Amino acid sequence: MLGPQSTFVMYDEEFKRINFLIEKLLRESNSKVIFLVDKNGQLIAATGETEHLDTTSLASLTAGNIAATGGLAKLIGEKEFSILFHEGEKDNLHISIIGTRVILVIIFDQRSSLGLVRLRVKKASNELAAIFDELAKKAESETKPGQGESPFAEITDDDIDNLFS
Amino acid sequence: MSFINYASREINCKIVYYGPGLCGKTTNLQYIFNKTAEEAKGKMISLATETERTLFFDFLPLALGEIRGFKVRFHLYTVPGQVFYDASRKLILKGVDGLVFVADSQDERLDANIESMENLQDNLEEQGMKLEELPFVMQYNKMDLPNLTPTEELSKLLNPRKVPEFTASAVTGDGVFETLKAVAKLILIDLKKGAGS
Numbered sequence: 001m002l003g004p005q006s007t008f009v010m011y012d013e014e015f016k017r018i019n020f021l022i023e024k025l026l027r028e029s030n031s032k033v034i035f036l037v038d039k040n041g042q043l044i045a046a047t048g049e050t051e052h053l054d055t056t057s058l059a060s061l062t063a064g065n066i067a068a069t070g071g072l073a074k075l076i077g078e079k080e081f082s083i084l085f086h087e088g089e090k091d092n093l094h095i096s097i098i099g100t101r102v103i104l105v106i107i108f109d110q111r112s113s114l115g116l117v118r119l120r121v122k123k124a125s126n127e128l129a130a131i132f133d134e135l136a137k138k139a140e141s142e143t144k145p146g147q148g149e150s151p152f153a154e155i156t157d158d159d160i161d162n163l164f165s
Numbered sequence: 166m167s168f169i170n171y172a173s174r175e176i177n178c179k180i181v182y183y184g185p186g187l188c189g190k191t192t193n194l195q196y197i198f199n200k201t202a203e204e205a206k207g208k209m210i211s212l213a214t215e216t217e218r219t220l221f222f223d224f225l226p227l228a229l230g231e232i233r234g235f236k237v238r239f240h241l242y243t244v245p246g247q248v249f250y251d252a253s254r255k256l257i258l259k260g261v262d263g264l265v266f267v268a269d270s271q272d273e274r275l276d277a278n279i280e281s282m283e284n285l286q287d288n289l290e291e292q293g294m295k296l297e298e299l300p301f302v303m304q305y306n307k308m309d310l311p312n313l314t315p316t317e318e319l320s321k322l323l324n325p326r327k328v329p330e331f332t333a334s335a336v337t338g339d340g341v342f343e344t345l346k347a348v349a350k351l352i353l354i355d356l357k358k359g360a361g362s
Contacts, residue, residue, distance in 0.1 A: 008168040015172030040260030042168040042177045056207045060224045067256040155232060155357045163229045163237060164346050
């Protein structure tokens with residue numbers, strides 16, 4: 001699995017497989033929105049009714065939430081709380097941890113239920129965890145010297161300066 | 166730890182503003198938010214108390230432009246500066262790609278600056294990171310106020326390694342973008358080094 005400080009890399013192939021899986025989970029769990037966030041708050045993928053959602057903010061706050069609950073867990077001698085559930089008047093949030101580094105967030109309403117969501121998440125989590133494991137291995141092998149072409153090796157000072165012009 | 170997404174062609178990096186309570190970390194972000202074009206920024210989130218003291222963090226996503234066909238996004242975070250929020254500060258440092266230390270240049274805050282700098286080093290070490298190995302810049306804030314510690318002295322005490330340093334007044338905006346640019350540049354240079362190794 002990915003270490004806490006290594007760069008997180010996403011490739012086309014895995015991105016498609018991840019999207020396929022979360023779209024399937026969206027259908028099977030009857031939920032509204034699903035997104036994946038890395039524990040540092042970066043949005044990895046999202047599907048469902050996302051048009052009116054500020055997914056960037058959601059991702060950052062979810063990660064903050066997981067971090068804070070993780071801190072609470074440690075204080076009482078737990079490793080982490082792997083599932084969080086927030087119940088609203090209409091919409092509910094189901095948050096779970098996949099592997100060690102990725103957070104799965106599901107927004108659902110009365111068309112689904114907590115039981116159904118939990119059931120579907122369990123199965124999908126294993127499949128998603130497998131893909132993230134593969135990603136970690138792939139990223140590691142491609143960053144070894146002489147392998148793969150990183151687009152960043154060629155960055156010039158001008159490129160960087162142009163960002164701020 | 167940056168996130169490189171080849172599928173959506175994006176690079177995401179996390180910048181954390183650190184410093185003692187009331188030194189102007191949130192004000193830095195507010196100025197950046199106010200002066201950035203709509204299309205380049207997301208919503209700014211402040212998890213603050215009723216008296217506008219940061220409780221957990223402020224968050225501001227910025228999309229600066231493209232490098233080699235990759236969209237470059239920076240996620241700016243502040244930590245709560247007050248001493249007793251140390252547990253929250255540690256959480257926010259996770260996965261940081263670059264750091265800005267905002268020092269309060271007023272004479273009476275000298276001790277608080279030093280304490281916060283030591284706290285930063287302790288908290289990084291606890292997570293297996295070293296300040297010396299991270300893109301890091303210093304900002305001496307509140308230059309618009311009287312009774313300041315001379316910048317040379319602040320520099321001597323807080324910046325022995327002489328990382329890039331800037332005087333600033335976050336309220337008026339002086340030095341705010343210079344600081345941000347400097348840390349962003351260091352992060353991208355770091356990324357480049359990582360790619361070449």
